[in-house]
Amino acid sequence: MNKIIGLEIHIELATESKMFCSCPADHFGKKPNSQTCPICLGLPGALPFANQAAVEKIIKLGLALECEINTFSKFDRKHYFYPDLPKGYQISQYDLPFCQNGKFTVPGTKKDIRIKRVHLEEDTGKLVHAKVEGREVSLVDFNRSGVALVEIVTEPDFKSIETVIVFLKEIQLLVRYLGISDADMEKGSMRLEANLSLSDSQKLPDYKVELKNINSFRFLEKALQIEFKRQAKLLKMGKKVVQETRGYNEKTDKTFSQRSKEEEEDYRYFPEPDIPPVVITQEEINKLKTQIPELAPAKRRKFEKKYKLSGHFVQILTQDLARAEFFEEAVKLAADQIPTKKIADVMINQKLDEEFETPAKLVKKLLLVNRRETASEDLVKATVEKVLQENSQAVEDFKSGKTQALGFLIGQVQRTLKGRGVPQEIKKALLSRLEK
Ligand code: ZN
Ligand code: MN
Numbered sequence: 001m002n003k004i005i006g007l008e009i010h011i012e013l014a015t016e017s018k019m020f021c022s023c024p025a026d027h028f029g030k031k032p033n034s035q036t037c038p039i040c041l042g043l044p045g046a047l048p049f050a051n052q053a054a055v056e057k058i059i060k061l062g063l064a065l066e067c068e069i070n071t072f073s074k075f076d077r078k079h080y081f082y083p084d085l086p087k088g089y090q091i092s093q094y095d096l097p098f099c100q101n102g103k104f105t106v107p108g109t110k111k112d113i114r115i116k117r118v119h120l121e122e123d124t125g126k127l128v129h130a131k132v133e134g135r136e137v138s139l140v141d142f143n144r145s146g147v148a149l150v151e152i153v154t155e156p157d158f159k160s161i162e163t164v165i166v167f168l169k170e171i172q173l174l175v176r177y178l179g180i181s182d183a184d185m186e187k188g189s190m191r192l193e194a195n196l197s198l199s200d201s202q203k204l205p206d207y208k209v210e211l212k213n214i215n216s217f218r219f220l221e222k223a224l225q226i227e228f229k230r231q232a233k234l235l236k237m238g239k240k241v242v243q244e245t246r247g248y249n250e251k252t253d254k255t256f257s258q259r260s261k262e263e264e265e266d267y268r269y270f271p272e273p274d275i276p277p278v279v280i281t282q283e284e285i286n287k288l289k290t291q292i293p294e295l296a297p298a299k300r301r302k303f304e305k306k307y308k309l310s311g312h313f314v315q316i317l318t319q320d321l322a323r324a325e326f327f328e329e330a331v332k333l334a335a336d337q338i339p340t341k342k343i344a345d346v347m348i349n350q351k352l353d354e355e356f357e358t359p360a361k362l363v364k365k366l367l368l369v370n371r372r373e374t375a376s377e378d379l380v381k382a383t384v385e386k387v388l389q390e391n392s393q394a395v396e397d398f399k400s401g402k403t404q405a406l407g408f409l410i411g412q413v414q415r416t417l418k419g420r421g422v423p424q425e426i427k428k429a430l431l432s433r434l435e436k
Pocket of ligand 2: 010121151
C-alpha cells in the first residue's frame with residue numbers, strides 16, 4: 001500500500017494589527033477580549049478593510065515558494081457555524097488566492113513538493129473551557145479573532161511521513177527567515193493539518209481522511225502513523241475508509257472521528273462584498289522580491305563551500321538567520337586573521353555571539369586573545385634558526401631558486417610553534433636570514 005499525504009499549514013502573520021481592523025494582532029497571553037472592536041467581533045454594520053502589511057508578507061512567502069502571484073486577487077466569505085466565529089463566516093480566499101502553483105524542495109533531496117495555493121484569511125476566536133462557580137462552561141476569547149492567517153496548501157505529493165516532517169520544519173525555517181511569523185507551534189502561530197489515504201496503485205483513491213489542528217511535529221508524526229495503521233487494517237478486511245475529519249488524542253495515542261468532511265459547496269463561498277479586489281503591480285512584486293534575504297538552502301551551501309564548515313556547524317548556524325548573518329559579518333571583519341572555523345566554534349560551543357552583542361565586538365575579543373597567544377618575535381627568530389639548521393636541503397633548494405622551499409620552511413616553523421606564529425612574520429624572519 002502506498003501512502004499519499006497532502007498538507008494544509010496555517011501560519012499567523014506577525015503584523016502589528018489584525019487582518020481587517022486596527023486591533024493589535026499580538027494576542028498571546030493577553031487579557032481575554034481586551035483586543036477587540038466591532039469589526040473583529042463581527043458586529044452588524046462593521047466594515048472590514050484589508051491590512052497591506054499582511055498582503056506584502058504573503059506575497060513574499062509566495063515568491064519564496066516559487067508561486068505565480070495573482071496581480072488581481074480578492075477575498076471571499078467561507079460560511080460555517082462555530083461559536084468562535086461570530087459572523088458565521090470567515091473572510092478567506094476562494095478562486096483568486098494571492099499565490100498559486102508553486103513548489104518547494106524537501107531539504108537533503110531533489111524532491112519538489114507542489115504548492116497548490118497560498119491564501120490569506122482571518123483567524124478565529126478561541127474557546128476556553130473552564131469551571132466558573134462550580135459549573136463547566138465554555139468561554140470565547142476574541143483577541144485572536146481577525147488575526148492575519150496564511151494557509152499553505154500542498155498537492156498530495158508526500159509518500160512518507162519522514163518527508164512530511166522534514167518539509168514542515170523547512171517551511172517553519174523559511175517563514176522565520178522571511179520574518180513574517182515566529183511560526184511558534186506552542187503558541188499556535190503555526191498549525192498543521194494533513195490529508196491522507198492509502199492506495200495500492202499510484203492513483204488517488206476515492207477518499208481522504210483529514211487530521212486537524214495538530215500543534216507539534218511529533219504529534220503529527222504519531223497521528224499519521226496511527227491513522228495509516230487504522231486505514232490499512234480496514235482496507236485489509238475489505239472495508240471502506242470513511243471520508244471524514246479526525247482529531248488526534250495524544251493521551252490515548254488514537255485518532256477519533258470529529259465530523260464527516262464538508263464538501264466545498266457546504267461552505268457557500270461568495271465574494272466578500274465589503275472589501276474591493278486587491279490589485280498588485282509587477283513593480284510592487286519586484287520590490288518585494290528584493291526584500292527577500294538569502295534563504296536557508298543557499299546559506300547552507302555557502303557555509304559548506306565558502307566557509308568550509310562541517311555539516312554539524314552548518315546546520316546549527318543556518319538554523320537562525322540572525323545567527324547566520326552574525327557569523328558572516330564576523331568572518332568579514334576578521335579578514336583572515338581568525339580562521340572561520342574558530343569563529344564558528346566560539347559561537348556554537350561557547351555561545352559567544354550571545355555574550356557579544358555585535359560581530360565587531362566578538363572579533364575584537366578574538367583578536368586580543370590571539371595576540372596574547374601569539375609567539376614573541378624572539379621565539380620566532382630562535383625557531384627560524386632551529387628550522388634552518390635542521391633543513392639544510394630546503395635551504396639549498398631555496399638558494400638555487402626553488403622558491404616553493406620557502407613555503408615548506410614557513411610550515412616547519414609554524415609547526416614547531418604549534419600554530420602560534422603569524423605567517424607574515426615568519427616569512428619575514430626567514431627571508432631576512434636566507435637572503436643574508
Ligand atoms: Zn478589531
Ligand atoms: Mn484555513
